[in-house]
Amino acid sequence: CVSEVVAKRLTLYLRCFIQLKEEGYDFVSSKELAERFNLNSDLIRKDFSYFGTFGKRGVGYNIDEIIEKIKTILGLKKVYNVAIAGAGNLGKALADYPKFNEGTFRIVAMFDNNARKVGRKYGVNNIPIFHVKELPEKVKELEVDIGIIAVPARAAQQVADSFVKAGVSGLMNFTPARIAVPSNVKTVCADFRAQLEMLAYYVSNLKKS
Amino acid sequence: CVSEVVAKRLTLYLRCFIQLKEEGYDFVSSKELAERFNLNSDLIRKDFSYFGTFGKRGVGYNIDEIIEKIKTILGLKKVYNVAIAGAGNLGKALADYPKFNEGTFRIVAMFDNNARKVGRKYGVNNIPIFHVKELPEKVKELEVDIGIIAVPARAAQQVADSFVKAGVSGLMNFTPARIAVPSNVKTVCADFRAQLEMLAYYVSNLKKS
Ligand SMILES: NC(=O)c1ccc[n+]([C@@H]2O[C@H](COP(=O)([O-])OP(=O)(O)OC[C@H]3O[C@@H](n4cnc5c(N)ncnc54)[C@H](O)[C@@H]3O)[C@@H](O)[C@H]2O)c1
Ligand SMILES: NC(=O)c1ccc[n+]([C@@H]2O[C@H](COP(=O)([O-])OP(=O)(O)OC[C@H]3O[C@@H](n4cnc5c(N)ncnc54)[C@H](O)[C@@H]3O)[C@@H](O)[C@H]2O)c1
Known part of the structure; x- marks a missing residue:
């Protein structure tokens, strides 16, 4: 089970990825994410590697995949x-x-x-x-x-x-x-x-x- | 002028202090504040010392004083x-x-x-x-x-x-x-x-x- 502090961060990341998707992005690196939303890029990489999700070198995270992954971790897949x-x-x-x-x-x-x-x-x-x-x-x-x-x-x-x-x-x-x-x-x-x-x-x- | 990231933290601290005041507390240490609201006590001390506010050893921060101080820093003193x-x-x-x-x-x-x-x-x-x-x-x-x-x-x-x-x-x-x-x-x-x-x-x- 995910700790409360990490869950709060994941909820925040989810909003950021959903906004990027709405703006038409398909990939984003932890560095770009951190700069755009005032986050800490080391912490982003640490959080996602903990769940076995890694960005592709030079390309970053696949936004569709990571939205689904976060929703599963947070239990948001059900209604x-x-x-x-x-x-x-x-x-x-x-x-x-x-x-x-x-x-x-x-x-x-x-x-x-x-x-x-x-x-x-x-x-x-x-x-x-x-x-x-x-x-x-x-x-x-x-x-x-x-x-x-x-x-x-x-x-x-x-x-x-x-x-x-x-x-x-x-x-x-x-x-x-x-x-x-x-x-x-x-x-x-x-x-x-x-x-x-x-x-x-x-x-x-x-x-x- | 305070950076956006620090301003977000100060807004968060302000809510925490106001809640403690409503519960009847007069003083709180950075450690107690951190444990109660899932914050980072080192960062709390760093933020407040930057603005010249220090807790009294063994007693902590005076909650009334620090609420006024944060409101002044954030420009919340006016209507x-x-x-x-x-x-x-x-x-x-x-x-x-x-x-x-x-x-x-x-x-x-x-x-x-x-x-x-x-x-x-x-x-x-x-x-x-x-x-x-x-x-x-x-x-x-x-x-x-x-x-x-x-x-x-x-x-x-x-x-x-x-x-x-x-x-x-x-x-x-x-x-x-x-x-x-x-x-x-x-x-x-x-x-x-x-x-x-x-x-x-x-x-x-x-x-x-
Ligand atoms: N952020 C949230 O969590 C949250 C929660 C609930 C509703 N909302 C949003 O808030 C908005 C209002 O929701 P509501 O339930 O009060 O709707 P509503 O239909 O009850 O109220 C809308 C009001 O705006 C007026 N209006 C329409 N066009 C206007 C214009 N061009 N200029 C000035 N006034 C205009 C209407 O006459 C009406 O009085 C919606 O966009 C809704 O999606 C957001
Ligand atoms: N968090 C926010 O930012 C925010 C913003 C606006 C309003 N509020 C709060 O939301 C609440 C509702 O505000 P509102 O403007 O819709 O008020 P309102 O008076 O329009 O609606 C309250 C409704 O609750 C019903 N009601 C009263 N007592 C009840 C009871 N015991 N059981 C079931 N229903 C009961 C009333 O019949 C009425 O339909 C208030 O407490 C208000 O302070 C919060």
């Missing part, structure tokens, strides 16, 4: 069923987001406590909205792997508990509230602040130069 | 005016998000091309929605520093061009479309996929163990 708690502004934006419904992730259900929203289907992918009371039963029936929390902060912990009780092992928390989960469940916080702060740093430095 | 293009699901969720409207960032306007939305004020912060035709004039009048792009992908480039022409130097692109901007403008892509992929990796590995 993960995702459910969203909170069919509000954010929940609806996520349900319609094209990148969430291609390949690795499939949104299979939404949950809400507002009776006017329950019983409908939402968005381009016709996702059913169930009452949050039905969350435990529907999560099991639809074999949900990952829960997304997009409810108001005060309801976050309650919704997390419900996902965990129903057997979900991964949670993505969009609320500002900190949630407590057992050790066998992993949560990540989705937060734009870090990216916004990077932008602020640029804006203040651009003005200076 | 940045932010405008959102696209008053749809995502735009509205961002406008109401409490973390965007405290301290460093203030959302001052939204823009949309749907006549039924224009002329209203949205959300808990009463943010005015202008027609996207008024973007150049309002961005100058309200001294907008950062533009957020939350329109459909096909309109992303056009909206980016309008922000850039109006003098904005930082853009946060939420759409899947790639946008081209001049070299003096910085863009970041807001994308949850990397975090979702990390979750998928955990979920597939938890099942195995």
Whole structure:
């Protein structure tokens, strides 16, 4: 099993390779990759040789092959069923987001406590909205792997508990509230602040130069 | 001026210190910080000594002091005016998000091309929605520093061009479309996929163990 630090790097490399592929590249060397995305080329070579993947001298890594290889290592080859708690502004934006419904992730259900929203289907992918009371039963029936929390902060912990009780092992928390989960469940916080702060740093430095 | 790589690390440290402060800590050593957040303690000490900040032997860094210091280095001490293009699901969720409207960032306007939305004020912060035709004039009048792009992908480039022409130097692109901007403008892509992929990796590995 891959360590968490290496998995974070592989996820980052994957985004870089996918971007290069979209720009029409077929091969890239560790040096070119490092220069383009501000990475460490020694570490790139070390990471890939650990998994038995080597670039061809003078040519580099085959981008299609390495994308498949990383996806296999990270376990991204299967499809993960995702459910969203909170069919509000954010929940609806996520349900319609094209990148969430291609390949690795499939949104299979939404949950809400507002009776006017329950019983409908939402968005381009016709996702059913169930009452949050039905969350435990529907999560099991639809074999949900990952829960997304997009409810108001005060309801976050309650919704997390419900996902965990129903057997979900991964949670993505969009609320500002900190949630407590057992050790066998992993949560990540989705937060734009870090990216916004990077932008602020640029804006203040651009003005200076 | 701080290099981009160091700025990324400082942004990351800042999140870690803010989290520790919320948990009630006053001091932390570089070693404790490294263990808690999977960082490199040598690099932490090197980064801070470069800026003339040293931990007290046996006690560590004063968390309040170091948060202020990092904010000053990154230029986060001033308030940045932010405008959102696209008053749809995502735009509205961002406008109401409490973390965007405290301290460093203030959302001052939204823009949309749907006549039924224009002329209203949205959300808990009463943010005015202008027609996207008024973007150049309002961005100058309200001294907008950062533009957020939350329109459909096909309109992303056009909206980016309008922000850039109006003098904005930082853009946060939420759409899947790639946008081209001049070299003096910085863009970041807001994308949850990397975090979702990390979750998928955990979920597939938890099942195995
Ligand atoms: N991470 C980020 O960058 C980011 C950005 C924007 C918003 N947010 C956060 O996302 C959350 C949702 O924001 P929004 O703008 O969509 O809010 P919203 O009010 O539009 O939507 C919340 C939805 O949750 C439902 N709800 C309330 N209590 C519930 C419960 N106990 N169980 C199930 N459903 C419940 C409501 O009926 C509503 O449909 C908030 O916590 C907000 O702070 C995070
Ligand atoms: N980065 C992410 O993780 C993420 C998550 C969800 C959605 N998205 C993306 O965010 C964008 C918005 O998503 P949404 O769900 O809010 O869509 P939406 O349809 O609810 O909102 C789009 C808004 O933009 C307005 N609009 C359309 N063309 C415009 C133009 N030329 N100028 C100004 N306004 C215009 C519409 O009137 C509407 O109000 C999409 O591109 C979507 O793919 C990204």
